[in-house]
Amino acid sequence: MKKTLLTAAVVAAAAGFAATAASADTLDNVKQKGFVQCGVNGAGLQGFASQDSAGNWSGLDIDLCKAVAAAVFGDATKVKYTPLSAKDRFPALQSGEIDLLARNTTWTISRDTQLGFNFRAVNYYDGQGFMAKKSLGVKSALELSGAAICVQTGTTTELNLADYFKSNKMEYKPVVFEKQEEVDAAYDAGRCDAYTTDQSGLYAIRTHLKQPDEHVILPEIISKEPLGPAVRQGDDKWFDIVSYAHYAMVTAEEFGITQANVDEMLKSDNPDIKRFLGEEAESTIGKDLGVDNKWAYNIVKAVGNYGESFERNVGEGSPLKIARGLNALWSKGGLQYAPPIR
């Protein structure tokens, strides 16, 4: 009996080590499992990750998970979502519970180095912004001198606000609260002239106000919050696939390829587009990436290009109505820029 137990333990341990070795190659592991395990925002973030009444996920981050699945399997439904809280997202990625983390996570150096993750693609450039009443007539945050500004206390937002006004030699009256709901209520009740938090948050809050049309979101962004997918360090192949899943969406927008016209585009004479969609005869782009040559076609077919995904989830097609701003293509004054796919 003891011997059997011992043997069993040894076998189990060996299997364990084998599993560890396998998990170092995430792509093989994912292909073997048959799905991508994607860590997403479990508490729900409007426009980025949320569930409908039937439990189906949608959002900008969800589209990225689907794009990765489309690239690997040619089937965007082969994703399993792990809802994660802000606290457990990093352990979940470190322990290998998820294959990639697409949970509105800010790319910082300490997360890149200390936590052992890799970031490259940025699927949403966020940052702290201001919302003000239209009746004030301000067009820029630099005109907010002397304003009463609502802010949540104990956050980096509060510190950034102080720095910004100090460096621009402006005065302001902070109106601080502990909870976000309190700040919202105070702003809606007219206790302050402006409200500051992350810009994507401002758009979400604006939908809740009594008169959303009477408030304007100012163009300035005073802090950097690049949000993007993270993977474990030490698996460059998988890192490439995740990054290029996003870049393919951006490239498709540059080329004007949409979910609707992608099939027609297959017949395009443009060599760039042919290469991108895997129609070029001797192209090995997809194969070198470790996926099918039609990977980009599959992504666009499944989730559309970046612009479509943006409009559908957070832009004009959603209640948020976020302007493209920093997230416009580089050619249109934004920061979304994809390396050439060739």
Add this chain to the structure above:
Amino acid sequence: MTETPSNGLHFVRRELAEARKPPSQEIGPLAWARRNLFGSIFDTVLTVLALLALLWILPDLINWLFVNAIWHGTDRTFCATVAQGGIQPDGWSGACWAFVGDKFQFYMFGSYPVDERWRPTLVFAIFALTLAPLLIPKAPYKVANALAALIVMPVISFFLLHGGVFGLPVVETALWGGLLVTLIISYVGIAVSLPVGILLALGRRSQMSVIRLLCVAFIELIRGVPLITVLFLASFMLPLFLPPGTSVDKFLRAVIGVSMFASAYMAEVIRGGLQAIPKGQFEGADSLGLSYWQKMGLIIMPQAIKLVIPGIVNTFIGMFKDTSLVSIISMYDLLGIVRASFADANWVTAVTPLTGLIFAGFVFWLFCFSMSRYSNFIERHLDTGHKR
């Protein structure tokens, strides 16, 4: 009471005279109000203030909850004002019950696949059918019933919910959510913590030093750590120690964590009851020649547990509410799933969060209040002279 009538015959009264009614100022609602609400000047002031406060709050509350509320609707436009992109007049505010109605199944089952939701529904039904007769003292076959509720029911439920047998598709625990998770965790916690708690309490008072030491160590260790820490340990530390292939299901880990936690608290509640039993009872049982387990099972425990019913139910209720903490380790119980539903772009309005939270609060209250009333009932039922 006799008197001598003029004809010399004595009259003896055979029935009692009917009691006279108390004075009209002493009975009826008016008298009750005078005695309880306007007994003194201070009482009167308090009553008037309380009535004013109610008058101040209630009309608005009822208006918001029921009169202005939206009962039917399919998306956010029904619960948003025109300015917010909806159909309600500007300045409108009311509960959005249509939102709760639309999300109801999601709140009950979480992300459980829509086509398979009959399975948790069936589990709820089995759960009610086995538990209800167990809770009614007069219902027969208590032993068989207890076996069904505590062993057969959980096993059947597990296979029904998880699937993988009889051609049922597998539904991983990661997809379970909502009230389903709340009920599973608290049911298992309650079912495990009572027996384990009793054993731990007995162990702590045991004469055998190794057992005593182990029990004390377990109780003090678990009680000395917050539940959040236990959950964190179970969900993040454990997988880092275990090789990736051998990981135990996260849901199971959380259930074990909560059960261990509840057992430690339960042990101390039961020990409180044990200490209230006079020494004579132990000695009496010994002198009858009862074995240790007979003594405990027949003499001591029935008395001790009856004494600490309020404490036991207190622990149960506390644990039921503590299940919300599992959202921290990304498992979405009722409260977690309600909060997560606020982000649904199809339903995001100014009033949906409040409505959802009121609904969650009401469900929690319903369960906790039922437990509390049931414990009152059992206390009265078992009352054999301790009541004051």
